[in-house]
Amino acid sequence: MLIQWFPGHMAKTKRLITEHLKAVDLVAELLDARIPQSSANPMISELTAGKPRVVILNKADLADPEATKQWTAYYRAKGLQAIPLDSTKPQSKKVLIRAIHETAQPVIQKWLRRGLRNRPVRLMILGIPNVGKSTLINRLAGTKATRTANTPGHTRGKQWVRLQDGMDLLDTPGVLWPKFEDQTAAMRLAATGAIAGDVFDPDEIVPALMTTLAEVTPETLKEKYGIEDVHADPQLLIEAAGKRRGCLLPGGHVDYGRAQQAILFDFRNGRLGRITLDAVPEADA
Ligand SMILES: Nc1nc2c(ncn2[C@@H]2O[C@H](COP(=O)(O)OP(=O)(O)OP(=O)(O)O)[C@@H](O)[C@H]2O)c(=O)[nH]1
Ligand SMILES: [Mg+2]
Numbered sequence: 271m272l273i274q275w276f277p278g279h280m281a282k283t284k285r286l287i288t289e290h291l292k293a294v295d296l297v298a299e300l301l302d303a304r305i306p307q308s309s310a311n312p313m314i315s316e317l318t319a320g321k322p323r324v325v326i327l328n329k330a331d332l333a334d335p336e337a338t339k340q341w342t343a344y345y346r347a348k349g350l351q352a353i354p355l356d357s358t359k360p361q362s363k364k365v366l367i368r369a370i371h372e373t374a375q376p377v378i379q380k381w382l383r384r385g386l387r388n389r390p391v392r393l394m395i396l397g398i399p400n401v402g403k404s405t406l407i408n409r410l411a412g413t414k415a416t417r418t419a420n421t422p423g424h425t426r427g428k429q430w431v432r433l434q435d436g437m438d439l440l441d442t443p444g445v446l447w448p449k450f451e452d453q454t455a456a457m458r459l460a461a462t463g464a465i466a467g468d469v470f471d472p473d474e475i476v477p478a479l480m481t482t483l484a485e486v487t488p489e490t491l492k493e494k495y496g497i498e499d500v501h502a503d504p505q506l507l508i509e510a511a512g513k514r515r516g517c518l519l520p521g522g523h524v525d526y527g528r529a530q531q532a533i534l535f536d537f538r539n540g541r542l543g544r545i546t547l548d549a550v551p552e553a554d555a
Contacts, residue, residue: 280447287317287444290394293428294440295377296322298370300397300406303333303354304462306341307548308455309398311446318396323350324373326366328402330354334487337546344550357406366410370437392430394440400464403443407431410439458482458547463538476530477504479537480511482547490542508533 291297297318302309306327311317325345330338338354345352351373355362374391381389397403411431429441448464449455457478460470483491484500484507491497495511505526512518512529515536519525536542 283445283447284313284317287396287446290428290440290442290444291318291321294321294392294394296324296370296373296391296393298324298326298366298393298395298406300326300328300395300401300403300443302401302462302464303327303330303338303341304546305455305458305548307551308449308452308458309401309462309464310449311396311398312449314396314446317446322373322376324369325350325352326369326406327352327354328357328397328406331356331358332540332544334544334546337549340550341546341548355406357402357409360409362406363409366406367434367437374437388436390432390436390438392438392440394444396444396446398446398448398459398464403445407439407441407443411441454478461534461537461547472527472530472534476508476533479533480504480507483537483542483545486547486549487543487545490545494536494542 299310299314299318314323327333327338327341333354342352342354351369353365353369355366357366370391370393374393377391381387395403395406410433430438431441433439448459450459450465456465456470457475459465460475461479461482480491481504484504488500491500491507491511495507495514497507497510500507508526508529509524511533512524512526515529515532517525517528517532537545
């Protein structure tokens with residue numbers, strides 16, 4: 271599978287993030303709640319070593335609430351703060367500010383012991399493409415227009431936005447590279463839209479998506495596409511879905527290409543309901 275994230279690009283990203291990390295006290299790691307494992311950068315722990323981290327399961331409005339609960343518990347069991355979020359909703363700001371504040375407590379307490387009061391906690395947002403970084407920054411910091419009213423903070427060359435409660439947010443997120451060597455993860459990233467349509471082949475992605483849907487939510491395939499035998503060959507599942515969605519050629523045969531696009535559209539836009547593709551690893555569940 272062709273995914274364009276070259277080694278040179280990766281090295282540059284790593285340098286940039288490492289550089290930004292020196293200036294922050296904590297990181298917010300954004301994951302896609304539908305695929306927490308697949309949307310995680312494989313080097314995140316290494317990259318952020320030593321910094322408190324809050325895991326944000328974003329797009330939780332599109333994910334299965336029960337699975338999100340399990341994922342939240344999974345991260346908390348690992349000692350990480352974790353919250354589900356729909357950052358398109360205004361209410362998400364309050365929830366997030368509270369979680370960041372909690373995550374920052376060890377840092378704030380350490381400063382207090384050293385007599386440092388009123389020092390703002392600096393944070394940055396990290397995540398793979400399309401996971402919602404800009405939406406979240408805008409939610410926290412306001413639009414560009416409101417932001418420019420803020421005086422840039424302490425560190426030269428970096429733009430900070432003062433949030434409430436003595437928190438400063440770095441105005442540019444760290445864009446992490448996705449887990450493209452793991453084929454299952456790559457498939458799920460493409461299915462959710464994290465990988466642009468021109469660098470993957472629907473003939474690879476959609477059959478794999480159908481197989482996964484048959485595993486995690488067979489009843490959805492029955493309800494939405496009228497598929498009875500979810501264990502049939504994925505090509506047959508796609509044809510059945512195409513028929514149901516009216517993707518037909520003049521002779522009445524299914525237009526397979528259009529059927530694949532319709533399935534992708536339905537999944538990405540929540541038309542199939544709230545679905546999580548990644549299950550919590552068995553041993554840790
Ligand atoms: N349903 C839903 N959509 C979201 C949420 N957060 C972001 N989005 C949508 O996801 C898409 C990508 O969001 P962006 O904020 O642009 O993502 P990004 O991480 O900045 O993407 P890049 O800049 O390309 O790396 C947009 O269409 C957002 O509206 C969420 O919590 N729920
Ligand atoms: Mg962005």
